[in-house]
Amino acid sequence: MRPDDWHLTEDIDDLLARAGDFLRSRPALHTTPLTTTEKLRTLGAEAYRADAPVFGSLERAGEVRAVFYRRTRHGPLGLTPVTPADADALAARLAGLGLPAVSAAHDTATAFAESWQRHTGATPTLSTRIRLYRLGTLTAPEPVPAGRGRRVGEQDREQLFRWHREFAADVGEDVTIDADTWADTRFGDKHYTFWETPDGTPVSMAGMTSPVGGMVRVDPVYTPAHLRGRGYAGAVTVAVSRAALAAGAKEVALYADPANSTSNALYRRIGYVPLTEWAVYDFAR
Structure with missing residues (x-):
């Protein structure tokens, strides 16, 4: 484990062994990482590893606090909510990947985009705003x-x-x-x-x-x-x-x-x- 507490892996089974319970703890908020990781798990390592994915979990004091994933070498970063400090640590850690975009809850996406610009010189542009809903009483x-x-x-x-x-x-x-x-x-x-x-x-x-x-x-x-x-x-x-x-x-x-x-x-x-x-x-x- 690195001092910034982000654990990186290319193995979806490794990620889910570490962070599966965390993702399931708030299933509506984590809707996209849940469906994305399940699709990759179902495909199997041989099918997805050629695309050079990278996954990660933020772990402190024996608890998972956040998850990120990049499905392909040219794909965007998906990220669950984190603090600005943790977003900055992740941006520093991934600065060599050449990410095309980040997709996350608004405050997390904004914090990561600002950090990414500091660490890589890339200029962020807000391209999409979307609202996530959870069903109450149908x-x-x-x-x-x-x-x-x-x-x-x-x-x-x-x-x-x-x-x-x-x-x-x-x-x-x-x-x-x-x-x-x-x-x-x-x-x-x-x-x-x-x-x-x-x-x-x-x-x-x-x-x-x-x-x-x-x-x-x-x-x-x-x-x-x-x-x-x-x-x-x-x-x-x-x-x-x-x-x-x-x-x-x-x-x-x-x-x-x-x-x-x-x-x-x-x-x-x-x-x-x-x-x-x-x-x-x-x-x-």
Whole structure:
């Protein structure tokens, strides 16, 4: 262990042996590291080690205080909440890695970005603000639009691909989505529900992660532009949230763009409570 108390490893099993209980202690707050580490654990070392990942845990007095991960040599740093002093120690430790970005709760991301600039000369730019929600008491919106939620099946794949291409374009994600690439996208391992009208026409969709650490994250939620404003997004979000609880989730989380007042108001109406503000800083020399 180094004097700064950050333990680094390239082995996901080593990280989870040290810090798995810590990540599961606050499953909604740790939603992204939980799903990321579970995906890597499932892939196995041979599949992920070629990408030169690095993981780390902050350990003091026999307790884990924080976790970070970088999945690939060109990937951003993900980091659980830390103090500015611990963010600075980590920035000094990782200064040789050439990170393109950091993603963390806003205060932690800001502290790390400022330290990264001091240690590397890279200029941070705030590129993304996002709000993390945790489900309180699920409440169906009134009135509920006519129709029902339906689990997406194999026969829906083309519809699923098309809506994800539209969703990615809406949020500015540069990703190719088709039958060949689907499994390698961040969407490919999720479980989906459509809201469909009484005649069986799909009008909205929501996805959810598999349960991990007692947590499920709802992601993404999408309604085509010409069908918005009719209550479909609220209905499908409630349907997939119920499915998450039925699958055994003790905590259900979701992210929302804080600039989108409509979606934020909707999530609060159906029982989601703001947990923290999130930020991504890009680094450029």
